[in-house]
Amino acid sequence: MKSFGKDGGLPIANHIRRLRFEAGEMTQSDLAGKIGMTRQTVAAIEAGKYSPSLEAAFRIAHVFGAKLDEVFQWVE
Amino acid sequence: MSFREKSAWITLVSVLVCFGAYFVELFGGLASSHHHFGGLGSVHLLLVATVALVALQVTLNLVAAWTTPKDGRGPADERERQIQWRSHTIGYHVLMVLALLLFAPAFFGHRGLEMANFALLAVVIAALTVAVAQIVMFRRGA
Numbered sequence: 001m002k003s004f005g006k007d008g009g010l011p012i013a014n015h016i017r018r019l020r021f022e023a024g025e026m027t028q029s030d031l032a033g034k035i036g037m038t039r040q041t042v043a044a045i046e047a048g049k050y051s052p053s054l055e056a057a058f059r060i061a062h063v064f065g066a067k068l069d070e071v072f073q074w075v076e
Numbered sequence: 077m078s079f080r081e082k083s084a085w086i087t088l089v090s091v092l093v094c095f096g097a098y099f100v101e102l103f104g105g106l107a108s109s110h111h112h113f114g115g116l117g118s119v120h121l122l123l124v125a126t127v128a129l130v131a132l133q134v135t136l137n138l139v140a141a142w143t144t145p146k147d148g149r150g151p152a153d154e155r156e157r158q159i160q161w162r163s164h165t166i167g168y169h170v171l172m173v174l175a176l177l178l179f180a181p182a183f184f185g186h187r188g189l190e191m192a193n194f195a196l197l198a199v200v201i202a203a204l205t206v207a208v209a210q211i212v213m214f215r216r217g218a
Binding site for chain 2: 029036037038039040041043044047049050052053056
């Protein structure tokens with residue numbers, strides 16, 4: 001069952017936008033291509049509208065050379 | 077807009093146009109007594125509607141694939157597969173309810189091709205439900 005954070009959104013926050021910026025303004029399309037997803041799905045993850053699978057989350061973290069909890073955080 | 081979202085819109089519009097026209101003609105004909113509801117005339121109409129649906133879907137999907145950027149027409153990713161599963165589950169439940177409701181026209185004496193048309197209507201409504209559910213989920217993000 002899907003659980004929701006305080007603001008009614010998904011309870012997982014992320015820093016993908018900042019990490020993309022720090023990776024030389026990597027576009028959502030570039031990131032999507034590196035993790036085998038569509039740009040729309042990357043946009044949905046970034047906007048907190050979709051929680052990726054564990055595998056996809058690790059793929060995203062791997063692209064930025066970051067640990068999983070540096071990209072995603074659980075928000076109570 | 078990804079190719080799969082465009083495809084959902086294409087399904088919605090093409091099914092609405094082709095089978096909307098089919099059922100309007102069928103039930104309109106019934107009201108004006110030009111056709112025998114469920115007669116051979118409806119089989120001819122069904123053939124025309126089906127051919128039109130296939131032609132419309134193939135053409136519009138080709139246009140959609142052609143006009144969608146490369147990053148939006150790759151293999152379905154996990155979110156798109158999840159949307160497909162969830163929308164088909166909703167469509168399945170709608171179809172089950174409508175299948176049970178088919179007892180109603182049977183109770184009122186409809187038989188043969190008439191019942192086939194009611195069953196077809198149930199399938200069309202389920203297909204439209206799947207398309208609408210997909211569009212809503214794509215628009216919401218998941």
